[in-house]
Amino acid sequence: MKEKASIVAFLLLVFSAGVVFAQSEMSVTVQQTQVRDRPSFLAKSLATVSYGDRLAVLGSQSGWVHVKVPKSGTDGWVSASALTEKKIVFEAGASNVDKNASSSEVALAGRGFNKEVEAQYKSANDLNYTWVDKMQTFGVPTKDLVAFMDAAGLKFGNGGDR
Amino acid sequence: MSSHRNSMRKFSSILTIPASLLIVIALAGCSSLGDLGNRLMSGDVSADQVASVQKSVTAVQKSTEDITPEQEYYIGRAVGAVILRQYKPYSDPAADHYINMIGQALSLVSDRPELFLGYRFLILDSSDINALSTPSGLVFITRGMLELTRNEADVAAILAHEIGHIEDRDAINAIKTSRITSALTNVAITSAQFATSQDIAKLTSVFSDSINDITQKLVNSGYSRGAESKADLAAVTILERAGYDPRALIEVLQNMKLKLKPGGLDFAKTHPAPEDRIKDVTKDIGNYSAPGYNKSFTQQRYAEAMKGI
Numbered sequence: 001m002k003e004k005a006s007i008v009a010f011l012l013l014v015f016s017a018g019v020v021f022a023q024s025e026m027s028v029t030v031q032q033t034q035v036r037d038r039p040s041f042l043a044k045s046l047a048t049v050s051y052g053d054r055l056a057v058l059g060s061q062s063g064w065v066h067v068k069v070p071k072s073g074t075d076g077w078v079s080a081s082a083l084t085e086k087k088i089v090f091e092a093g094a095s096n097v098d099k100n101a102s103s104s105e106v107a108l109a110g111r112g113f114n115k116e117v118e119a120q121y122k123s124a125n126d127l128n129y130t131w132v133d134k135m136q137t138f139g140v141p142t143k144d145l146v147a148f149m150d151a152a153g154l155k156f157g158n159g160g161d162r
Numbered sequence: 163m164s165s166h167r168n169s170m171r172k173f174s175s176i177l178t179i180p181a182s183l184l185i186v187i188a189l190a191g192c193s194s195l196g197d198l199g200n201r202l203m204s205g206d207v208s209a210d211q212v213a214s215v216q217k218s219v220t221a222v223q224k225s226t227e228d229i230t231p232e233q234e235y236y237i238g239r240a241v242g243a244v245i246l247r248q249y250k251p252y253s254d255p256a257a258d259h260y261i262n263m264i265g266q267a268l269s270l271v272s273d274r275p276e277l278f279l280g281y282r283f284l285i286l287d288s289s290d291i292n293a294l295s296t297p298s299g300l301v302f303i304t305r306g307m308l309e310l311t312r313n314e315a316d317v318a319a320i321l322a323h324e325i326g327h328i329e330d331r332d333a334i335n336a337i338k339t340s341r342i343t344s345a346l347t348n349v350a351i352t353s354a355q356f357a358t359s360q361d362i363a364k365l366t367s368v369f370s371d372s373i374n375d376i377t378q379k380l381v382n383s384g385y386s387r388g389a390e391s392k393a394d395l396a397a398v399t400i401l402e403r404a405g406y407d408p409r410a411l412i413e414v415l416q417n418m419k420l421k422l423k424p425g426g427l428d429f430a431k432t433h434p435a436p437e438d439r440i441k442d443v444t445k446d447i448g449n450y451s452a453p454g455y456n457k458s459f460t461q462q463r464y465a466e467a468m469k470g471i
Contacts, residue, residue: 029231030276041270051232051278063273082276088230113233113369118240120366121373127243131251135242135282135300138262145267152314152463153455155405156267 026065026083028053035076039064041142042156046076052088228342229334231278238298240373241333241380245294245302248381249286252305252471257285260467264314265301265321271403272322272396274329281328283321285471290428291421294380295324297333306428308471310417314460315410319397323411326396332389336379337372384432391434391442398446405455408447415440 028049036043039061047069049055055067058075065083068075122129140148149156229237252258265283269275277299286292289306301324311317327333379385385393394411401408419436422429433439 030278033276041275063275079276081274112230113236113365113372115236116362117366117369118236120362121240121369122243124366124370125244127240127247129239129243131246131284132239132242132300135284136279138258138282138284139280140259140262140266142270145263145270148263149267149404151456152460153405154267155403155453155455156271 024057025054026057026067026085027088028055028078028082029084029088030082033078033082035067035069035074035078037076039066039077041079042146043077047072047074049078054087055083229337234334235278235298237334237337237369237372237376238296238300240369241296241376242298242300242302244373244377245286245296245380249288249290249292249302249304252285252287254285254470257467257470258283260463261285261303261317261321264318265325268318268322268400268404269299269325272325272329272400274325277328281325290426291418291430292428293320293324295327295333297328297331297376299328301325301328304428305471306421308468310414310421311464311468312413312417313410313457314464315401315406316414317464318401318404318406319408319411319414322397322400323393325400326393327385327389329396330389330392332385332393333376333380336385337375341368341372341375380432381427382431387434387438390439394439394443395446398443402450405453407453408443408450411443412440412447415443 028051031051032048034045035047035049035055037046038044049069054070055065055078056070057065058068059066060080061077063080064077065080066075067078067083121127146156261283266281269281279298281299281301283301283303285308286302286304288304289309290304291306291310293301293303293307295301301321303320303324307320308317311320384390397411398408401410415436418429419440422436424430
């Protein structure tokens with residue numbers, strides 16, 4: 001019985017060590033996002049991270065990941081929706097892809113459907129991107145969104161903390 | 163509710179690679195290498211290059227899951243441009259700003275608050291009853307659809323349903339897996355540093371086919387009943403989290419039922435019948451007590467913003 005328990009304990013240890021190892025780093029999947037001082041969109045921004053940046057994972061909590069920015073050492077919270085466990089490889093040069101690509105990586109960035117492909121597609125189909133570009137400028141700062149909700153007594157909760 | 167759905171999916175995916183997926187990877191890897199085989203035969207590439215590309219392709223090939231956020235962004239822009247060829251923007255800055263306030267606030271309480279370049283909303287000048295969302299977060303809503311609304315919560319219900327489709331990556335999942343296989347082969351070719359303008363042209367053709375897969379679903383066949391039902395459930399969740407009355411979704415569907423014209427090229431064609439959706443949504447909502455937000459205040463700003471619609 002004791003033996004069985006210790007085997008289970010050992011397996012659990014190995015499994016959890018594996019989990020920690022697998023999640024030790026994550027990549028940023030959005031063009032830019034904030035590392036915040038609490039797990040909330042209302043929280044103060046401590047640093048800005050960009051697409052493809054690798055962040056060390058310290059923990060997680062309902063939709064948020066506690067990370068450390070390797071370069072500056074800043075630690076804080078990033079929305080889980082802005083992160084992937086995959087590695088985003090930018091310069092997909094032969095040696096790079098050859099050495100680094102594995103099943104858990106995204107090795108397409110910059111070399112797949114990109115600006116060049118968009119330009120060809122646009123001209124081949126005689127498409128007008130004016131309004132698509134204009135829409136991109138419709139972004140509203142988070143503080144204004146919060147004020148919009150607050151003014152009507154709508155729940156913004158803690159801003160993404162669920 | 164599915165509050166932690168996204169993060170859980172992210173965390174669990176690395177831990178489990180089902181055998182079936184591995185088989186798919188292997189099979190896809192084989193088929194996509196056919197073209198390389200031909201190029202090898204024609205002396206276009208060396209055997210070493212094929213070996214290196216084979217390694218890359220089998221390593222990265224999976225499914226639409228492997229479309230990067232940046233590529234999703236380019237796909238979304240193209241789908242947006244195609245939609246805007248069919249529909250003209252209504253071009254009412256105050257109304258557009260209002261729906262962006264609602265939509266972007268809702269996105270922050272959704273299961274996928276952040277996208278490559280965020281959620282953006284635009285009103286289209288059409289009496290069709292339609293709302294469409296692209297993979298990258300561009301959401302379009304017609305005047306005809308807005309005419310079904312009576313208050314801010316109704317507008318929120320429609321936008322929340324579209325956010326639900328984006329959460330579930332329904333548009334990206336409409337792309338046939340064979341396209342991704344093909345794209346990845348091309349990418350691998352590029353990465354092995356013998357890209358030609360032909361490769362770019364081929365990649366553009368795959369891109370074009372992918373956009374067609376999506377617009378075909380958006381404009382013609384519609385998503386599956388299951389996908390619509392999930393988007394409705396997501397809408398209920400999002401509305402509740404934001405503090406809007408989720409029964410607004412039922413209200414909009416009831417109005418839709420009265421206004422949809424049989425044979426119409428809008429929601430009449432691409433969505434399940436409103437009465438079927440109402441049944442499901444009623445179940446999703448279950449017991450619910452009315453929220454205490456300031457309805458007269460929202461009614462005022464709704465009326466002000468929608469006066470031109």
